Amino acid sequence: MSLLANDPKRKTWLDIPDNSDFPIQNIPFGVFLTRDDIITIGTRIGDYAIDLGALHQLGYFEGIPLTDDIFLQDSLNDFIADGRKTWRSVRNRIAEIFDKNNSKLKDNKDHRQTVLFKLDEIEMQMPVQVGDYTDFYSSKEHATNVGKMFxxxxxxxxxxxxxxxxxxxxxxxxxxxxxxxxxxPQGQKMPKGADAPIFGPSRLVDFELEMAFVTTAANPxxxxxxxDEAENNIFGMVIFNxxxxxxxxxxxxxxxxxxLAKSFASSISPWIVTLDALEPFRTESPKPIKPLLPYLNSKDHKKSFDINLEVGITPKNSTETVVSRTNFKYMYWNMSQQLAHHTVNGCPVNSGDMMASGTISGPTPDSYGSMLELSWRGEKPLKLKDGAERKFIEDHDTVKMRGYCQNHEVRIGFGEVSTKLLPVFKDK
Amino acid sequence: MSLLANDPKRKTWLDIPDNSDFPIQNIPFGVFLTRDDIITIGTRIGDYAIDLGALHQLGYFEGIPLTDDIFLQDSLNDFIADGRKTWRSVRNRIAEIFDKNNSKLKDNKDHRQTVLFKLDEIEMQMPVQVGDYTDFYSSKEHATNVGKMFxxxxxxxxxxxxxxxxxxxxxxxxxxxxxxxxxxPQGQKMPKGADAPIFGPSRLVDFELEMAFVTTAANPxxxxxxxDEAENNIFGMVIFNxxxxxxxxxxxxxxxxxxLAKSFASSISPWIVTLDALEPFRTESPKPIKPLLPYLNSKDHKKSFDINLEVGITPKNSTETVVSRTNFKYMYWNMSQQLAHHTVNGCPVNSGDMMASGTISGPTPDSYGSMLELSWRGEKPLKLKDGAERKFIEDHDTVKMRGYCQNHEVRIGFGEVSTKLLPVFKDK
Structure with a gap:
């Protein structure tokens, strides 16, 4: 199955903002609530969300073996379980439907009104029901920074x-x-020099800039x-805080x-960008420093991806300061190695499982992926644009993470994951 | 809602073996495949499995607000999400249906043939679809033993x-x-004195004797x-290897x-025994050695349960040797404390989540809950009945764990979790 949808020359009849993360070459997958309060699986082109459930009902996926309700679901799990051939067929078909030279949907006003939504008409949901979530720790720079500090x-x-x-x-x-x-969150903390822990709000709330991948049903x-079979089982990626x-x-x-330091929340960007869409941005992982055991050694060395990442902090009623700029390609261990390792003991992986990379820190202090590292455990507070300082995240701060790939032909982005930190929950 | 079903004086018209783990006072819940290959939710009395989906269709749960398909499912998640009032109503009704003085089902041969199965006619399945699984580490004796060794x-x-x-x-x-x-399982191991890890089969495969509890949808x-609200959200318990x-x-x-040392497998007993059925066996946890932070301090001190536990090893073509006898009541931390702690940071708990106790080791060397402790990391091999020795588990050994509560009136048991260890998986 070819990656037709990746053709960098293709233009769409939809109106796309310059520099959009979501050109017709992206075609990510997500789940949203429509203006009619219907939950559906969709894709995004430019600033349009497209209802794939409606498109399917209108016959636009004819010829692709799909169950009638495959897109009328509250998660992508079943669609992902259909396997890579199906994902590719659907993505290629979507590219055709919105191709500038295809007037079928373009010229059908009724259909257009049924399937196209402005972003402010919809509410993005979790794209998958996550069965199991695993967090790796695969940035050498991050592991080194933490090791140095603690x-x-x-x-x-x-x-x-x-x-x-x-x-x-x-x-x-x-x-x-x-x-x-x-x-x-609240929890137990042990103050320096104390005899016993105390209970109260965490004073050191931090983000961790990560990417996560979503798997299909992979192994019994x-x-x-x-x-070398790992990537066949990876559907796509999101940004992960x-x-x-x-x-x-x-x-x-x-x-x-x-x-409990982690389980109070993890936030993701809602559109899953397929591994197929990222194909033009393959790159090698850093050279291994120690010899790899054979099960971690792949034939093909381009198993990582060149993804630009950044984190911004916006205090209440203020403007954003970008506090970190880094890249996914710095990760020492890649997704194929992570998945091969995860299953080498026979652990089964299911459709909708999520595996995060661990904090993505680059080689320079402005490319670290957490406040812990950026402020060096609070010793070097960051100056924000509005004059405020930050060692960690404060109440009412909004943390935004963005990611995109860019070459001379195309930009494939993830949009953003934006999360506001509220004060401790008070029972009424 | 009263615990009618717990009446120790009740007898059933079914034929129950002496000393059964499943008298009419137990009424656990499970999921099984019937002789007709239908998946259904059921209960067990003596050596009969009872199809609750069929009972419901035949009208035996009239008056209890249940959806038509609540028992015709491949997991208990939805039934558990209905909440404690529903679990109690259903359990009380089942006790009535099988009460010696109730002839309605007893005298209806057609109905009896539809709902009653011998155990060898059915195949037990996972009782819940586990969303998240947490493992605690709540035995002081186990944590102390491991600390001493390592x-x-x-x-x-x-x-x-x-x-x-x-x-x-x-x-x-x-x-x-x-x-x-x-x-x-296979994986990486670091041999003593080596410069680099090697890859190969684990040579130290072990069981851990634990109990796990299953939650309902508890908190946003x-x-x-x-x-003090934790137990309202606990449906029941299983034995957990x-x-x-x-x-x-x-x-x-x-x-x-x-x-990976854990994620290759965990085995459970298939019948969830409700917390309600365990009510007569409440007991206090060991006295806290250090003062508890308020969120871990419950008003009622009887938050643990007196459950006798044992582990047997049966080598290939041989007989079983019981290698450990212990009790759940030795656990330092109880389930209410575990659930309060788990959610104190706001982490949501869903229907079907599973939380295991950690290895249950008692105060004496024959009450330890793992081979690591029983053989003291292999230094004191156990003698089996057939003359063989065991430091850890060998290929083709079957490990069985059993658990039951017993007082002068009633025995409430969990049955067993029985698992055979096969050699390393070989791809054909």
């Missing part, structure tokens, strides 16, 4: 780090789409996925890992 | 342990019901569950916790 500066990377794409299980129930605010219990409460984390995480 | 024998308990019901997120996709065999994002690969665990678990 462990031994001379041996910042732990002994297993260069051999294993270290990861851990996270909480899927608190993954939310962009736009939903998050309350500052007991059967690993070989690294792994909210973290550093004071809670510090007290709770030994020996079984982060728990 | 950290500092004089400071075996870590500083946070007496303040926090320590827990971590686990993998829900690999939770399987009793009867499904598990392949020995951001809103904690107060400790948290399979573990000790050599993989040792190399991978710092700093983010166990991952």
């Amino acid at each position: 462990r031994d500066p001379d041996n910042a990377l732990l002994p297993n780090w260069l051999h294993i794409p270290v990861g851990y299980h996270g909480r899927s129930s608190s993954i939310i789409p962009s736009g939903i605010p998050v309350h500052r 219990l007991g059967q690993p996925i070989p690294i 792994d909210w973290s409460a550093r004071d809670i984390q510090k007290w709770e995480y030994v020996p079984l890992g982060p728990f | 950290r500092d024998p004089d400071n075996a308990l870590l500083p946070n342990w007496l303040h926090i019901p320590v827990g971590y997120h686990g993998r829900s996709s690999s939770i399987i019901p009793s009867g499904i065999p598990v392949h020995r 994002l951001g809103q904690p569950i107060p400790i 948290d399979w573990s690969a000790r050599d993989i665990q040792k190399w991978e678990y710092v700093p983010l916790g166990p991952f």
Whole structure:
């Protein structure tokens, strides 16, 4: 199945803003509530959301084997489980439908009014029902920074780090789409020099800039996925803000890992950009420093992607300051390695599972992916445009993360994940 | 809503073996495949499985507000989400239907043939679709044993342990019901004195004897569950075998916790015994050694349960040796504390979520809940009845865990979780 939809020369009859993250070459997938309060699966071109459920009912996917209700669902899980051939057929067909030279939908006003929505008419939902969520820890720069701050500066990377794409299980129930605010969490913290922990609001709420990938149903219990087959099981990617409460984390995480410091919320960008759409932006991961065990060594070395990322903080009634600019390509471990490792013990992966990269920190201090690193655990507060300072995130701050790929022909973006931090929840 | 179904004096017209785990006072819930290959929700009395979907269609639940298809599902999630009042009504009604003095079903041969199954006619399935699975670490004896073996024998308990019901997120996709065999996992291990890890089969496959509880939809994002309301959100319990690969665990678990060492499989007993059925077996948890923060301090102190537990190992073509006898009441942290802690940061809990206790080790060496502790990391191999020795679990061994409560009036049991360990999976 060819990647017809990627043709950089294709133009659409829709009106697309310059520099849009969502040209006709993107065609991401998401779930939204329409102006009529119907939940449907859709795609986005420019600033239009397109109701794929309606398009399907109107016969535009004729010839592609799809069940009648495949898009009339509140999650993409079943569509994703249909497999890569189906995703590609649908994406190619959407490209044809909106191609400048195709007048079928363009000239049918009734159909157009049924399937096209302005963004302010819809409400984006979680694109998948996440079965299991895993968070990796795959940036060498991030792991090194954390090791320097909290462990031994001379041996910042732990002994297993260069051999294993270290990861851990996270909480899927608190993954939310962009736009939903998050309350500052409370929990146990151990003050310096105290005898006993205290309970109260986290004072060190942080973001973590990550990307996550979404899988299809991949393997039965007991059967690993070989690294060179891993990408067949990856549907696409989103931007992932792994909210973290550093004071809670510090007290709770030994020996079984982060728990409540993370599980209060993780926010994602709502449109899943397919791995197919990212194809032009393949790049190599950094060269391995230690020899890789064979199950982590892929034949093809271009298993990473060149994705520009940035984080902005907007205080209440103020303007945004971009506090980090980095790139997904800095990640030491790539998605194929992560998925091969995750399943090498026979762990089954299902449609809609989500695996996040871990904080994406680049080589320079302005490319770090968390306030912990950017402010060096609060020792170097960041100056915001409005004159305020930030060591961590304050109540009513909005954190926005954006990501896009760009070459001389096309820009493929993720849009944004935007989340406001609210004060501690008070029971009425 | 009263706990009518718990009446210890009630007898049933069904033929029940002496000392059954499933007298008419139990009435657990499960999901099974019938002889006609229909999936249904059911209960068990003695050695009969009872098709609740069929009972409902025949009108036996008249007067209880239930949707028509509530029992004709492949998981209990929706039924559990209906809430405690519904669980109690249904359990009370089942007790009435099978009461010795009620002839309605007893005297209707057609109905009896439709709803009653012998155990060998059915195949038990996962009772719930587990959204998120959390594993706690709540036995002081277990945490102390592990601390002695791998950290500092004089400071075996870590500083946070007496303040926090320590827990971590686990993998829900690999939770399987009793009867499904598990392949020995492969993974990275770091041999003593080596420079680099090797890849291969785990040589230290272990069980962990745990109990798990299943929740209903409990709280929205951001809103904690107060400790005294926690039990309202607990549907019931199962026995939980948290399979573990000790050599993989040792190399991978710092700093983010166990991952592939656990996610290859966890096995559960298939009948969920309701918290209501366990009511007569309430008991106090051990007295707190350190003062509890208020959110972990419940008004009522009888928040634990007196559940006898045992583990047996049966080598291929041999007989079983019971290697551990212990009790759930030894757990330092109880389920109410675990659930209050888990949600104190606002983490949402959904219907079908599963939370396991952590390894249940008692105070004496024969009451430890893992081979790691029973054989003291292999230094004291266990002698089996057939003369063989075991440090850990060997290929073709079957591990069975059983649990029951018993007083002078009634026995409420969980049945068993039985799992065979197969050799490493080989691709054909």
